Amino acid sequence: MSFEYLTRKNTFIKKYEYGENIVGFGEYVLRFASSCPLGCLYCYLRDVNKQKHEPKIYTNFEMLRKELIELCGPVNGKRNLYLNAGENTDSLVFEPQAGIIKFLDEFISEFKPDLMIELRTKTDNIPSLRSMVNKHKFIISFSLSPQSVIDKYEPGTASLEKRLDAMRECQTMGYSVGFRFEPIINSGQLIKEYKKILEISDEKLLFKNPEKIHSIGLSCIRWTKGLMKKIREEGSVDGSELLLDEFVLCPDKKFRYFRVIRTNIYRRILSLLHDFVKLDNPADKSDKIFLSTEPAYIWQDCGLDF
Amino acid sequence: MFKDIHLTHTQSLMVKRWLEEIARKKQIKHERILQLPGIKDILNDKRLSPHQKGDKLYNLLYRIRYPVLSGYQDKFKKLANHIYHKTGAKLRLPDPCFECNEIIVEPKEKLPDVKKFKKQIDSLIDWKPILK
Numbered sequence: 197m198s199f200e201y202l203t204r205k206n207t208f209i210k211k212y213e214y215g216e217n218i219v220g221f222g223e224y225v226l227r228f229a230s231s232c233p234l235g236c237l238y239c240y241l242r243d244v245n246k247q248k249h250e251p252k253i254y255t256n257f258e259m260l261r262k263e264l265i266e267l268c269g270p271v272n273g274k275r276n277l278y279l280n281a282g283e284n285t286d287s288l289v290f291e292p293q294a295g296i297i298k299f300l301d302e303f304i305s306e307f308k309p310d311l312m313i314e315l316r317t318k319t320d321n322i323p324s325l326r327s328m329v330n331k332h333k334f335i336i337s338f339s340l341s342p343q344s345v346i347d348k349y350e351p352g353t354a355s356l357e358k359r360l361d362a363m364r365e366c367q368t369m370g371y372s373v374g375f376r377f378e379p380i381i382n383s384g385q386l387i388k389e390y391k392k393i394l395e396i397s398d399e400k401l402l403f404k405n406p407e408k409i410h411s412i413g414l415s416c417i418r419w420t421k422g423l424m425k426k427i428r429e430e431g432s433v434d435g436s437e438l439l440l441d442e443f444v445l446c447p448d449k450k451f452r453y454f455r456v457i458r459t460n461i462y463r464r465i466l467s468l469l470h471d472f473v474k475l476d477n478p479a480d481k482s483d484k485i486f487l488s489t490e491p492a493y494i495w496q497d498c499g500l501d502f
Numbered sequence: 503m504f505k506d507i508h509l510t511h512t513q514s515l516m517v518k519r520w521l522e523e524i525a526r527k528k529q530i531k532h533e534r535i536l537q538l539p540g541i542k543d544i545l546n547d548k549r550l551s552p553h554q555k556g557d558k559l560y561n562l563l564y565r566i567r568y569p570v571l572s573g574y575q576d577k578f579k580k581l582a583n584h585i586y587h588k589t590g591a592k593l594r595l596p597d598p599c600f601e602c603n604e605i606i607v608e609p610k611e612k613l614p615d616v617k618k619f620k621k622q623i624d625s626l627i628d629w630k631p632i633l634k
Contacts (some may be wrong), residue, residue: 267532276528439523444601445599446601447601454568456574456600457570491601
């Protein structure tokens, strides 16, 4: 993976802005890279990073260390903090060269903060995770899509099969994993394809130990106005095809499938999930399954508590 | 393509986009769209003024481009009309695409009368809107 090293001028950590009326979890975002090299067609970063350049990794970890101490250190630090390291780039794609994972692990060993870190990926690049000391402090979450979606829209990523193998290996290493069904793209084959993902996951024993599943997130595809415009201007067949569905403007200024369409999608996938994932404790179901960046009324429509 | 039709600037931008998208979605040529039910009738209707033709064409293309959404919008309109005739109260969605959980009732004094229709309102899109 080709990238440059750079010094971060502004903060590494930022409170996540969910947008108007969106159900939030108070998480923080760790921004250790300038962009993502995976090149997913639907990714919001394509609208944010207008110039094409090689990704840059910010390596002034001493500054990050200070921010982390201030935010969650033993003195005056916040409790129960959730840090997402996969919002601005793929968390694992630059490892081990970037060294961010090792740095975070060492920080946790030193300060024992009340902190959970989510590493989110579409790769199977997990060797760096083997030697980590504080595995219980990390959630390794994998964005999962049907292979047909991966083939069309996620050029630089690992196949579904490889991602699921990597997930299982993470569980075996001792990590809790996160299923991130995101972005869900509406198609005639949608339910059949998600059932297939769950069947393969089941075959690979990913649901065998529910305590090794940290959470399961669902989110239908969403667009910024800028990205929609960019895709229209590019005129690619695959991109244009994605925009042919019925998208409406939501309170957070993002475009999503019309409410009835996406609620129907969520309900059907939730029903499938309940068939496959046996979360014995009823509280687990509401705690572990969530909708990502959706307004409260969509949670209600889907029968989920928030 | 459309002689004797008046469209506002925004309408023409949308009509142009929708025509492209409908053509792609239905995998037909633009010219074939003119043969779609209703469109030919609008274009050939001599009783309509250019403005009327523009509005009708715009509305019809919207329905073709957004069949699910427009279907639910029509259902809401129909139910709102029904409730208006029964109670005298007007129902309004703060967001025309249902991206909110409220329905505005005017005048507010009619709220108790409208609440009698709550079941029908809830079943509209399987939601639980707050009547305000």
